Amino acid sequence: xxxxxxxxxxxxxxxxxxxxxxxxxxxxxxxxxxxxxxxxxxxxxxxxxxxxxxxxxxxxxxxxxxxxx
Amino acid sequence: xxxxxxxxxxxxxxxxxxxxxxxxxxxxxxxxxxxxxxxxxxxxxxxxxxxxxxxxxxxxxxxxxxxxxxxxxxxxxxxxxxxxxxxxxxxxxxxxxxxxxxxxxxxxxxxxxxxxxxxxxxxxxxxxxxxxxxxxxxxxxxxxxxxxxxxxxxxxxxxxxxxxxxxxxxxxxxxxxxxxxxxxxxxxxxxxxxxxx
Numbered sequence: 508x509x510x511x512x513x514x515x516x517x518x519x520x521x522x523x524x525x526x527x528x529x530x531x532x533x534x535x536x537x538x539x540x541x542x543x544x545x546x547x548x549x550x551x552x553x554x555x556x557x558x559x560x561x562x563x564x565x566x567x568x569x570x571x572x573x574x575x576x
Numbered sequence: 577x578x579x580x581x582x583x584x585x586x587x588x589x590x591x592x593x594x595x596x597x598x599x600x601x602x603x604x605x606x607x608x609x610x611x612x613x614x615x616x617x618x619x620x621x622x623x624x625x626x627x628x629x630x631x632x633x634x635x636x637x638x639x640x641x642x643x644x645x646x647x648x649x650x651x652x653x654x655x656x657x658x659x660x661x662x663x664x665x666x667x668x669x670x671x672x673x674x675x676x677x678x679x680x681x682x683x684x685x686x687x688x689x690x691x692x693x694x695x696x697x698x699x700x701x702x703x704x705x706x707x708x709x710x711x712x713x714x715x716x717x718x719x720x721x722x723x724x725x726x727x728x729x730x731x732x733x734x735x736x737x738x739x740x741x742x743x744x745x746x747x748x749x750x751x752x753x754x755x756x757x758x759x760x761x762x763x764x765x766x767x768x769x770x771x772x773x
Contacts, residue, residue, distance in 0.1 A: 520626075520742045524749035527625045528579045534591035537627045541594045544629045545688070552686040562658055565686055574679075575660050 579625060579750065586711040586718065587754075589624055593715045596688060597623065600633055601717045603680065603690045606655050610648040613637050613720065614706045616693075617735075620721045621743035623714060624750050628739070631687045632679065636706055639696045642669050656683040657690075675699070701730070701770040704763070724751050725759035729767050 513522045527533045556564035569575045581588045593601070600619065607613055617634040618626075640648070649665035660679040662668050671678050672694050681689040695702040705722035712721050721727065728747050731740040748755065 516738075517742060517745050520745045521749045523627065524625060524746040525752075528750050528752070531577045531579050531590040534579070534589075534625060537625055538592060538594045540627055541596050541622070541629075545595050548631075548687045549685055553684070556686075561684055562663070566660065568686075569660055 582754065586713050587624075587751075589712065589714045591625075591714060593717060596630070596633075597714055597717055599682065599688055600690070600719070602655070603633075603635075603652075603657065604719060606651050606657075607635075607637070607648065609651065610644055611637050611640060612706075614709055615719055615721050616705065616727070617731075618739075618743060620724075620727050621746050623712065623721075624747065626743055626746040628742075632689050632691045634691045634693055636693050636695055636702055638706070639672060639675065639694050642666075642672075645669055645672050652680055657681065658683050660689065701734075701766050704766045705730075723759060723763065725755060726763045726767070728755075729760060729763055733764075733767050734770055 513519045523533070527537075552565070555568070558564075566575065577590050580590060596619075600615065604613065614636040615623075615633065616636055618628075618630045619633045622628065622630055646665040646669070649659070649668065652659070653663075657680040659668065660681070661671065668678060670676075675694045675696065677691050677693050679689040679691050681687065693702070695706070697703050705726050708723050708726070709720040710723050711718060713719075722730070724747055728744045731744040731747075
């Protein structure tokens with residue numbers, strides 16, 4: 508049973524999902540957040556690796572953060 | 577309007593495509609020419625409304641032979657994807673042989689990426705979810721995900737991080753009208769088996 512006043516992060520997730528199930532207008536906010544994140548990420552990495560070979564610079568970064576060997 | 581509807585066993589999410597959906601759709605349009613697949617993990621929650629950031633989209637792909645992998649790789653490159661692990665398909669086939677993951681992003685971009693998870697029948701849980709796909713559609717984009725109950729249990733039992741519990745709670749609430757308790761019982765054994773491997 509959903510609590511009336513969400514208190515924890517999990518409560519808020521459940522509250523929002525329950526609202527979204529009944530009202531698809533809430534997807535608009537979700538779209539805005541996702542696309543905003545993608546735009547920011549794109550800008551950060553284009554600026555970071557704009558000098559020289561993107562893939563070379565990207566792989567060097569990925570090795571530093573341990574995502575590739 | 578409700579958040580989703582069901583038509584002929586397909587879950588139809590009633591929303592517009594996002595840029596993230598289009599990234600996944602473009603990747604699948606190439607992959608589907610070479611292999612079957614299953615989209616798993618975070619994107620399953622996000623495509624059904626979970627509002628959080630993500631960097632990767634996990635996709636299960638059955639282990640394939642070298643020729644098929646090389647053709648797939650070349651086609652992805654031709655369609656403006658680049659591979660984190662390298663530029664030569666031949667040198668990357670060992671990842672497929674050893675069931676290691678490889679990642680692809682759009683050329684000139686770092687994130688999001690498609691994390692390709694190769695598997696074979698020795699991976700019981702992956703094989704189980706792959707063999708019981710659920711179709712889901714957003715606009716004109718239809719793709720395959722695990723049974724919702726499987727995805728929830730996998731996040732709660734195997735992945736079990738804060739983000740995973742939140743994703744699972746989202747799925748439980750959003751799909752509460754179609755979740756079947758008997759399916760939890762059906763999938764729990766195979767998922768707990770993965771923990772013992």
